Amino acid sequence: xLFALSELxxxxxxxSVLKNITxxxxxGAIGLLGPNGAGKTTFIKTLLGxxxxxxxxxxxxxxxxxxxxTQIRERVGYMPENEAVFGNMTGFESVVxxxxxxxxxxxxxxxxxxxxxxxxxxxxxxxRVVEGYSTGMRQRVKLAQALVHGPxxxxxxxxxxxxxxxxxxDMLDIISRLNQIPVSVVLSSHLLQDVExxxxxxxxxxxxxxxxxxxxxxxxxxxxxQYEVQVKTGGARLIDALTVAGFxxxxxxxxxxxxxxxxxxxxxxTFWRTSQQLGVQVRTxxxxxxxxxxxxxxxxxxx
Amino acid sequence: xxxxxxxxxxxxxxxxxxARRFTMITGTELRRLYREKxxxxxxxxxxxxxxxxxxxxxxxxxxxQAFGESEAPDEVYLMLFxxxxxxxxxxxxxxxxxxxxxxRTNGSFVLYxxxxxxxxxxxxxxxxxxxxxxxxxxxxxxxxxxxxQLLMSPSADFAHFLTVVGKLxxxxxxVGCMVSNLILILSSLSRxxxxxxxxxxxxxxxxxxxxNILTQALGSWPILDLISVxxxxxxxxxxxxxxxxxxxxxxxxxxxxxxxxxPALWVRISMLEREQT
Numbered sequence: 001x002l003f004a005l006s007e008l009x010x011x012x013x014x015x016s017v018l019k020n021i022t023x024x025x026x027x028g029a030i031g032l033l034g035p036n037g038a039g040k041t042t043f044i045k046t047l048l049g050x051x052x053x054x055x056x057x058x059x060x061x062x063x064x065x066x067x068x069x070t071q072i073r074e075r076v077g078y079m080p081e082n083e084a085v086f087g088n089m090t091g092f093e094s095v096v097x098x099x100x101x102x103x104x105x106x107x108x109x110x111x112x113x114x115x116x117x118x119x120x121x122x123x124x125x126x127x128r129v130v131e132g133y134s135t136g137m138r139q140r141v142k143l144a145q146a147l148v149h150g151p152x153x154x155x156x157x158x159x160x161x162x163x164x165x166x167x168x169x170d171m172l173d174i175i176s177r178l179n180q181i182p183v184s185v186v187l188s189s190h191l192l193q194d195v196e197x198x199x200x201x202x203x204x205x206x207x208x209x210x211x212x213x214x215x216x217x218x219x220x221x222x223x224x225x226q227y228e229v230q231v232k233t234g235g236a237r238l239i240d241a242l243t244v245a246g247f248x249x250x251x252x253x254x255x256x257x258x259x260x261x262x263x264x265x266x267x268x269x270t271f272w273r274t275s276q277q278l279g280v281q282v283r284t285x286x287x288x289x290x291x292x293x294x295x296x297x298x299x300x301x302x303x
Numbered sequence: 304x305x306x307x308x309x310x311x312x313x314x315x316x317x318x319x320x321x322a323r324r325f326t327m328i329t330g331t332e333l334r335r336l337y338r339e340k341x342x343x344x345x346x347x348x349x350x351x352x353x354x355x356x357x358x359x360x361x362x363x364x365x366x367x368q369a370f371g372e373s374e375a376p377d378e379v380y381l382m383l384f385x386x387x388x389x390x391x392x393x394x395x396x397x398x399x400x401x402x403x404x405x406x407r408t409n410g411s412f413v414l415y416x417x418x419x420x421x422x423x424x425x426x427x428x429x430x431x432x433x434x435x436x437x438x439x440x441x442x443x444x445x446x447x448x449x450x451x452q453l454l455m456s457p458s459a460d461f462a463h464f465l466t467v468v469g470k471l472x473x474x475x476x477x478v479g480c481m482v483s484n485l486i487l488i489l490s491s492l493s494r495x496x497x498x499x500x501x502x503x504x505x506x507x508x509x510x511x512x513x514x515n516i517l518t519q520a521l522g523s524w525p526i527l528d529l530i531s532v533x534x535x536x537x538x539x540x541x542x543x544x545x546x547x548x549x550x551x552x553x554x555x556x557x558x559x560x561x562x563x564x565x566p567a568l569w570v571r572i573s574m575l576e577r578e579q580t
Contacts, residue, residue, distance in 0.1 A: 048417055050580045070321060070419045078417040084410035088335060100327040101418040103318040112316075118309035145414065150314025181311055 001062070002027050002153060002184050003047055008056030010046055017042045018053065019208040029179040031195030031216070032188040034205035035300060040188045041081065043205060044155045047186075048078055061152060074102065077146035081157035081188075084142065091126040091133065091141045092117065095148050102149035109148075116144040121170060136167035143174065153184045160194055172197050192292045202292075204299055211299055220295045225265070230258045230284035231275070238280045245270055260288055324420050328428025332402070333435060342398050346439055349394070352386035353444030357451040364455055377545060379452075380445060380471065384540040387441050388533055391482055392507045394440060399433045399486040400500035403575075407494045412579035422572040426487075430568075433483040434476075442475035474543040478536045481557045484564035485532065491571045507532050525549045529556045 002025045010018040017039045034040045045051045047060050049069030057064070063071045086094050092113055099109035117126050120140040125133065130141060139159060146154050156175065160168045175198050179185055189195055195202065195216075202219050204212040212219055231238060235257035239249055247267065251259035263271060275282050290298075336342050356379045406412055415425055446468055453464040485506075489499040514531040521527070528534040528550075535553050542550030 045580065050416060051577075070421070073417060073419045074318070076417075078413075080410070080413045080417075082410055082413070084413050086331075086411050086414060087405045087409040097327070097331050098414065098418070100331070101324060101415065101420055103321065103324065103419065104314070105317060105319060108314075108316045112314055115309070115312065119311045121309075147311065148314075149418075178311055181313065183311070183313075 001025070001059070002030070003058065003060040005047075005058035005065075006056055008046065008053050008058055010042060010051060010053045017208050018046065021056070021208075021210055023203070023210050023213055025201070025203065025213070027182065027184045028201050029176075029185045029187065029199040031199035031202045032186055032205065033190075033192065033195060033202055033296060036190065038205040039208045040205055041157060044078070044157060044186065044188060048073065048076060048155065074149070075152050077149065077151035077154040079139075079142045079146040079154065079156045079159055081161065083138075085130045085138070087131070089130060090128055091122055091130055091137070091144075094130055094141055095126075095144045098145040099148040104149060112148055112150075113144070116147045117141075119147070120144040120174060135162040136164070136171075139163060139167075139171060143171070147178075147183075151183065153186065154178065155186045155188070157188045158190070159187070160189065160191060168194070192296055196292045204296065206300055216292070217289070220289050220292055225263055226288045227261050227263060228258075228284060228286050228288045229261050229282065232281040232283055233257065234278060234280040235259065237278050238275055241274050241278060242271065245274060247271070321419055321424075325424040325428035325431065328425065329431040329435070332429065332432035336398055336432070336436065339398065342394075345390070345394055345397070349387060349390035349440035350444045350447075352383055352390075353448045356383055356448055357455075360448070360452055361455055364457075377467065379448060380467065380544045381537075381540055383445055383448060384441065384474070384544070385537055387444070388536045390440050391437055391536070392504060392533070394436060395433070395482060395486040396500040396504045398436065399483070400490050400503060401496040402429045402433060402487055403490040403572075404493055404496045404499050407491075407575065407579065408496075410579070412575060416576050416580050422576050423569060425576075426565075426569055426572050429487060430480075430483055430565075433486060434479050437479040437483060438475050441479060442471055445471040445475065470544050474540050477543070477554070477557055477561070478539050480561045481535065481564070482532070484561060484568060487568055488564065488571065491568070491575060525552045528553045535560075 004024040005021050008018055008021040009016065021043075032040050032043065042051060046053055047058070047065060049060075049065050049072050052066065057066065059065065060072045061075050063075075065072065086097055089097065095113040095117060096109045099112055100106070104112060117140075120143045122137060122140045122144065125137055130138065133141065139162070143156070143159065146156070159175065160171050163171060172194060175185060175187065179198070185198070187195060187198055200216055201214065202212065202216050203210060204219070235251075235255075239251060239256060239259060242249055242261070248262040249259050261271070272282075360379055406415070416422075449464055449467040449471065452467070453459050453461065486499070486503055489503050490496070493499055510531040511533040514527050514534050517527050517530070518524075525538070528538040529552060535557055538550040538553030539557050540550070541547040542554045
């Protein structure tokens with residue numbers, strides 16, 4: 001179990017930010033989605049033990065978030081969204097310092113800093129002062145700092161913010177490869193394509209509540225029992241027959257060989273029998289998938 | 304651009320105990336400070352009073368021998384502290400004021416406190432770094448001066464040297480802690496290093512002027528020493544180095560100030576930790 005929370009609530013003064021959160025998340029690449037102000041960053045900071053919830057309990061990698069913050073931070077890395085540097089240091093020195101603060105001996109910290117900077121793709125620039133870095137370089141240093149002590153779980157808060165398309169592509173590639181080690185990743189982003197590219201599980205937050213948690217494919221599935229059907233030829237005949245049999249079908253007038261079918265579990269046999277009787281060859285029969293963006297908007301609107 | 308793709312590997316090496324983490328902050332801060340050209344120059348300049356006093360000791364000894372007296376007075380250490388008080392003020396304004404304010408400006412708090420580190424360790428790391436800097440211009444030249452006294456004065460013995468070094472250490476630590484705490488408090492109050500530095504210098508200078516005015520108006524009362532940081536520094540040295548009882552209220556005040564300031568700083572850092580992260 002990566003983390004588990006039970007009836008967690010947190011408020012800033014009178015403003016309630018996290019509301020009755022109960023969730024259990026397994027290892028993997030998890031996308032944390034939500035509109036601005038949904039409580040994503042507060043959620044991450046609560047898991048890191050930086051914020052103390054008003055009620056509820058939870059564990060991260062088996063450690064209690066209320067009493068074992070130090071143990072959690074030894075096994076977890078965090079890449080903050082906002083500008084955060086150790087002033088007047090080179091990229092290399094910053095990463096060594098981060099390693100030292102996590103308890104690595106000096107020689108190990110230096111060797112390790114080079115390794116993670118190589119991985120993050122910061123080459124000779126590592127010997128320049130961070131204040132002179134471009135946004136992309138700063139993001140790479142932040143990522144290297146989050147990884148230098150070898151965490152089992154990394155929280156990445158908007159890691160592609162301010163990056164150009166190539167930089168963004170590189171960063172997503174680096175993050176995707178992390179999950180193969182395996183290091184679990186929690187990627188908080190408002191860029192849905194980033195989450196779609198990297199994550200296999202999504203956690204959607206809306207107004208302090210977890211509105212969805214599960215595999216990305218189940219989140220983007222249009223609805224239960226809705227299938228995309230494609231036949232070789234004779235689509236029009238099949239549509240007519242299925243309509244008579246009481247199926248609900250959506251198709252376009254131009255392409256009758258491709259249509260969407262809403263079918264109950266017990267009607268599936270009837271579908272296959274009908275297509276067989278008509279001699280229509282079914283090439284595709286798959287659950288209808290919608291884009292992550294559509295699924296997200298639908299969820300937010302319904303919330 | 305590298306010619307091959309680097310893959311990520313997990314760290315499997317040793318991890319140092321949590322209790323030692325504050326030394327990483329101290330070490331890094333000192334290394335960073337040492338790189339400042341002006342800090343190195345200021346420290347060298349701050350050692351010049353010790354050289355002048357060593358020369359004075361030598362002359363006193365030669366002249367004393369000519370008149371049949373060879374005892375070198377311990378008054379030189381108080382003179383050293385009087386001179387160093389101003390160097391300490393300048394050093395802290397220029398280099399100590401940035402200790403916490405820079406972390407606030409750079410957003411570094413989130414980098415510190417998402418690691419296995421707490422507010423007390425952060426504070427201890429910063430405090431030790433400032434204290435080492437202060438000891439570098441109070442204790443170090445003082446010990447060198449004591450060594451010069453031991454080598455030059457025929458009547459000085461090793462026991463006397465050790466006593467002087469002990470007194471210098473206690474005095475430097477006590478007043479060093481006070482000024483380090485004060486500059487860190489000021490540094491934690493603002494994101495602006497300049498604000499912290501100027502406020503510190505203003506406090507140091509104007510409170511001393513106020514004390515002088517009050518002393519002229521009311522007479523020389525030891526209690527008036529308590530309103531000036533500079534005078535607290537000197538009066539404490541008078542008591543701890545020379546045993547002058549007029550400095551006792553200052554020593555008590557400095558000790559109480561330290562007892563109050565350290566928890567106050569810890570509370571302030573904890574507040575900043577919550578605010579900044």
